[in-house]
Amino acid sequence: MEDDPVAASVPVLDSFISDHDGFFGTIKNCSRDFVVTEIDIDGHVVTEDSSSVVSQPGVCYDTKERTSQAPSKRRESASSACRPSLTQDCSIPGVEPTDTAAGKQHDVPSLRGESLDLSLVLGQSTHAELEKFVTTFRNGQKVLAKQELTLGSFPDKLQRAKVHRAVRHHFPFLMTVTSQSEIRVKEDPDYKELSGLVSEEDAENFFRFLDAKVPGTTYTFRPEDRKQNRTAVHHFLSRRFGKLVETKSFSQQGVTKSSSEQKESSQRGETRISVRLRERGKTTKRSAGERREEQEVYTAFTLRKENVETLEAISLMAAALDVVPSDFTYAGIKDKRAITHQGMVVKKVSAQRLMEKAPDLERRGLVLSRVRWASGPLSLGRLQGNHFDLVVRDLRPHPCHGSQKDLAALVQEAVDNVKTRGFVNYYGPQRFGSAQTVQSDEVGLALLKEDMVLAVRLFFTPEEGDDPQNQAKRLFLQTGDAKASLALMPMSKPRERIMLRALHRYGTGPEGCARAWLALPHGMRVFYPHAYCSRVWNHAVAHRLAMLGHKPRQGDLVWVHGDTGGLETLEEANQSQIHVVTREEEEQGVYSLAQVVLPMPGNSVQYPESTLGAWYQARLAQDGLQNCRFRITSLKLNLPGCHRPLLALPSNLTFSLQVLGRGAGRRGGGGEECQLEDDAASPKPQNDTDTACLNMTFDLDTSCYATVCLRELMKHDL
Known part of the structure; x- marks a missing residue:
């Protein structure tokens, strides 16, 4: 290796994986040419609902109709497959939210838009064991009342939460208990006591209502005319759930319901017990923790923005709602020069208040939809990836690659290569900002060196x-x-x-x-230090490919987990899943280039045991970070780093070519005319009256860039 390993590095973004010819084209002619739709951590495509807004989990309230782009067939089918139907096993009898403003009542689903299919949550074999356990239990074999069933180990916290909610929804008479990461089920003693006072159906529906914890909702038991029985129910609910609910008895004189049974009971003046979730802040004596909890109201929504940065959008919404930007959480930052759809959660803002500000925000290019209650904030990186609908306009071959009639063959070859071989997983230029004088990574370097004055001046x-x-x-x-x-x-x-x-x-x-x-x-x-670390990663991967080629080499790091599961899983991977390639494994070709990962600098990463490891050390030392702990205490920042795959592979990639007359309009992905630009300085097709455009759709894992994928396809910087 050279004495100065950094000096030996090649220019960033100088490496391609495939050797096809490529072609010229322009992207982002208008915002509808670049549409980005988030895919959440459960694989659901986050699209806006143009005709409704959700004020409780899964419950839609009519609002003014919004004009929005029609989703592609792929997104439409994915959305319908992933979202549970609101008409199938999603409402709880007897549960009604109070909407005094609208004067409406709606059924409330018991789960927050999550899958109710236990076979998906638990797996087929465990689900079958649970069904057998429940069948034996419900058939009166009380010998099982003290027994438990183990559902298995679930290391991921979110997965455990899904298991708890799904099991409780289907079997409210069971209690789920976590020990370490193992989940066990057994009979719920509270259910057993309540079912001795009311019907089993009422007991099951009450516990579903309690598990949902939807603010402002009530549960009404079936009529009970015996005062002694009602008193026993009141006492039980007060003793066991008094901090959560408040109860009252009422007569239904004069009340007319939709069903004939309810109408009959009201005419007879039967008495019922109503249970309402307590509103926070109503108690006279509250602890400091309870007062803090009052502020932790979370509202989720889908944000559609156009030509606005994610962080700028957050600042605009924060100003309109009179909260601070840090009250908003999101899974990822989306492009500015695009139409993007992503999930967000805001703290301390109700759904009603958010919708009051929606018209003002819409005038700023921000459209809010699917507004609903949320159980907590979003975490950065908690998504599977993004879906892209792109248009590349004014296609023409590179000057040395033939005429316009060869364009279809050039595009087909490029798409085939990227489908099978992927592309170098560089961080795209938007990671570093659009500034030409000082970019974000330079500001980040100053922050990592804790030179706050220089960082401000660069900013x-x-x-x-x-x-x-x-x-x-x-x-x-x-x-x-x-x-x-x-x-x-x-x-x-x-x-x-x-x-x-x-x-x-x-x-x-x-x-x-x-x-x-x-x-x-x-x-x-944290964006700025991350930008610096991303720049180092880009340089490292370019150096790795130039010096060591396109095969795994001794000392490379590979991820040995059997199922990649996307970048989100990889970033959370245990260090034991990162393996150092041996000489024998290199000679035998045990691993592929797609399994090679490179560290993004941080305090919790492993570096390669090859010449690339020395390159990292030299690069950080050159920037004055040889002793950097990647923690900025004064700014409350910690950068653990991650292991990022060298290659990225698009999925569900489809494309089509369209030839249009020069200057003719074409609908750009959402029903809005976008005129093709006539660039006199650009290479022309043989027929100057014709121009071609490429329509593409594909999915990428989180933190992968569509512009970098297009760069590999077209073989030129964009």
């Missing part, structure tokens, strides 16, 4: 131009006057405005600059 380095944003940046760098700069900074630049407000308050010294960075939400401030 406010202006570009060419005399627009208000750059005027404000120049004024700050020249005078240090944060207040005057804030007055010039456009409202559409939330990060800059947050920083300037903090700098005005705390000063522009080292401590003031640190507090200015800390004023940004976690997702915003």
Whole structure:
């Protein structure tokens, strides 16, 4: 290896996997040419519902109809397959949410949009064992009342939660217990006691109601005219669930329900017991923990944005709702120059309040749909990937590759190669920002070196131009006057405005600059160190391919887990799943290049035991990070790093070519006309009146970039 391993590295994004010729084309001519739809952690495609808004889990309220792009057939089928039907086993008899504003009542599903199929949650064999256990138990063999059934071990917390909810939904008379990561089921003593006071059907439905924990809902038991029995039920519910519910008896005189049975009972004046979930904040004596809990109301929704950055969208919504940006959580950051659909959760904001602001936000390019109650925040990276609907316009062969009639063959060869071999899994240019003077990774390097003043100055380095944003940046760098700069900074630049407000308050010294960075939400401030680590990863993979070729070599790291399960699983992989390739394994070709992973720098990663490991050390030392712990204590940032696959492979890839007259319009993915641009400087097809466009759809794992996939297809930088 050379004395200076960093100097020996090749230019970033200089490596391709396939050797087809490629072609020219333009992307993102208009926003509808680039549509990104998130695929959540359960494999559900996150699409907007154009005719309804959800105020409780799975319950739709009519709202004004919104014009939205029609989903592709692939997304439409995926959505219908993944979402449980609202008419099949999703409502609980006797449960009614209160909607005083609309004067409507709706059934409430017991689960929060999750699968109710136990065979999927548990697996076929475990599900069969559970069914057998339940059948024996319900047939009156009370000898089993003290026995338990083990459902197996579930290391993942979210999976355990799914098991608990699904089992309780189907079998409310069972109790689920977790020990370590093992889940066991046995008879629920509370159910047993309640079923001695009311019917088994009422007992089961009450426990489903209790498990759902949907605020503002009530459960009504069947009529009970014997006061002694009602008193026993009241006492039981107060003793066991008094902190969660409040009960009352009422007569149904004069009340008319939809069913004939309810109508009859109301005419007879029968008495029922109603149970309502307590509203937080109603008790007179509350602990500090209970007061904090009052603030932890979570509302989930689907965000459709167009030509707006994710973090800018969050700032706009936070300002409209009078909350801080950190109250919003999301699974991933989406492109700005695109139409994107993604799931989000906001804390301390009700569904009704969110919808009140929806019309104002829609005027800013933000459309909210499927608004619903959520059990907690989203976590960054908790998604399976993204679905892309793309249009590449003005296609033409590279000048040395033949005429327009060869275009179809060029595209077919490129698609076949990418389908089978994938592409180098580079971080795309949007990871580093659009700035030409100073990019995000340079700011991130300054933060990792804990030079807060330099990081602020780099952050406010202006570009060419005399627009208000750059005027404000120049004024700050020249005078240090944060207040005057804030007055010039456009409202559409939330990060800059947050920083300037903090700098005005705390000063522009080292401590003031640190507090200015800390004023940004976690997702915003961690973006910059991540950008630096991503830049190092891009350089590392380019160096790896140039120096060691396209086969696994001794010292490479490979992921040996049998099922890749996407990048999300890999980032959570135990270190024991990362294996160092031996000389014998290299010679025998045990592993493929698709199994090779490279570390993104952090404090919890393993580095290759090849020349690439030395390259990492030299690169970090060159940047002054030889002793970096990848923790920025003053900014509450910790960067554990991850092992990222060298290659990415698109799935469900389809494409079609269309030849149009030059200047003719074409509907860009959602019903809006997009005129083709006539670029006189671009290479022309043989027939100047014709131009071709490529329509593509495909899925990528989380943290993979469609622009990088297109780069491999087209064999040129975009």
